[in-house]
Amino acid sequence: MAQVDTAEIGLGGAGRRDSGAGTWRAGVRRLIRAGSRPGPWKRGPVLAALALLLGLLMLLHAKITDYGGVGSLVETFLPWFGLFVPVLLAGALWRRSASAVVALLLPVMAWLSLFGGLLGDKSHPGGDLTVVSHNVGADNSDPAGTARDLAASGAEVLALEEITSQARGTYEKELAKAYPYHSVQGTVGLWSKLPLSDTRPVDIKQDVGPLGDSKSADVKLPYNRALRTTVATDQGPLTVYVAHLGSVRVNPRAGFWTDSRDRNAQALGEAIAAEQNKRVVLLGDLNGTTDDRAFDAITSQLDSAQDEAGDGFGFSYPAKFPMVRIDQILVRGVKPESSWLLPATGSDHLPVAAGISW
Structure with a gap:
């Protein structure tokens, strides 16, 4: 018979017992780690x-x-x-x-x-009147092309902001055929297919920022930046305001500087509050969004055409990659039926349009 090495048997048994104990201890360690690990409600x-x-x-x-x-x-x-x-x-x-x-x-x-x-499209077909507002840009290298593009929109009422003295004649010439009635007050103007009356500048207390204007040195903007007029429509008189509020500046010394714009907004709000006509449209570059508290004096009286009848956010600035809507069409006493953006022109802003009805 073959002899069995009892020592070898003993060692083998001990090895198996040690292996079982090690497995047991590893399992205990895993349980401890699992118990100490935070649950899904305690993570993050x-x-x-x-x-x-x-x-x-x-x-x-x-x-x-x-x-x-x-x-x-x-x-x-x-x-x-x-x-x-x-x-x-x-x-x-x-x-x-x-x-x-x-x-x-x-x-x-x-x-x-x-x-x-x-997020949804709230526009409706139709409308009694189409209005357009566009900051044409003081540095616009093609004012004639911009004027032709705007005239092609078919709008009955067209507001322009940031009109320079150098480009004013071009806009007047190019828009004369489509719009027999117009008025330019400083850097803002209104062209209309319908008669205008009681046109006057509106003092919105425009002043120069703490570090001066950022426009090109060879571009000089006149003082006045707002006007008020009455458009004679088939449904009755419509008061139209055109405004270009003060610029916003972001720089290390002044921070996010809005003082001039905010004073302009307050003055414009006061002018609208004193307006006797119940039907009012404000067209312009407000240099801010309607969510900004600086415009409470205005937005407490007027509704945004984009909010009421637009499709999406309608961001209008900057034209190459729009991130904010600072070009506004606001109304009172009339109903926005639709609101949209027009294609880019030679300006750094996109034109905004709205169809309104009575």
Whole structure:
């Protein structure tokens, strides 16, 4: 018979027992690690906090201090804060954080409450009158082409802002055939297919910014930047205001400087408040969005055609990559049926248009 090495048997048994004990200890360690690892509701606390802050910022944007123009800056680009939502969502999914995903409901609901109504097409066919407003640009190298493009829109009422003394004659010549009635007051003008009356400049207290105007040195803009007129329509008189409010400056010394624009907005709001005609249209480059608190004196009296009857956000500036809508058509006593953008011209702004009815 073959002899069995008892020592070898003993060692083999001990090895198996040691192996079993090691496996047991490894299992215990895994259980301890699993128990100490935060669950999905405890993961990503920073992401959850950022999501809540984003939602509160959008909900309480009107409470943000306007020192240094911070409040106006936030409200100007407020729609774009929605882009942080997918970024935070990607982080929450990567961290498998249920708390961060739930926290994201606040900014999503806040953004939808503010801008969800702009996502659909609210336009209706028809309209009694088409109005167009365009900042033609002081540095526009093709005013004649710009005038022809605007005339081709077929608008009955056409407002131009930032008309230089050098280009004024060109606009008057090119638009004369389509628009027999017109008035230019300083840097703003109105061309109409319908008779105009009671036309006058509006003092909006325009002044120079703390660091001067950023326009080209060889371009000189006259003082007046607003006018008021009455358009004779088949449905009765329509008061039209054309305005180009003060510029906004962003620089290290002055910060987000809006003082001139804000004073202009307040003065224009006072002029509109004193207007006797119930039917009013404001056309112009306001150098700000209707979400900006600086325009409360205006937006408390007039409705935005884009908000009421537009398709999307209608961003008009800058023309090459529109990010904000600072060119506005606001109304009172008439109904916006549609609002849209016209193709780019030689300006750094896009023209804005609206169809209105009685």
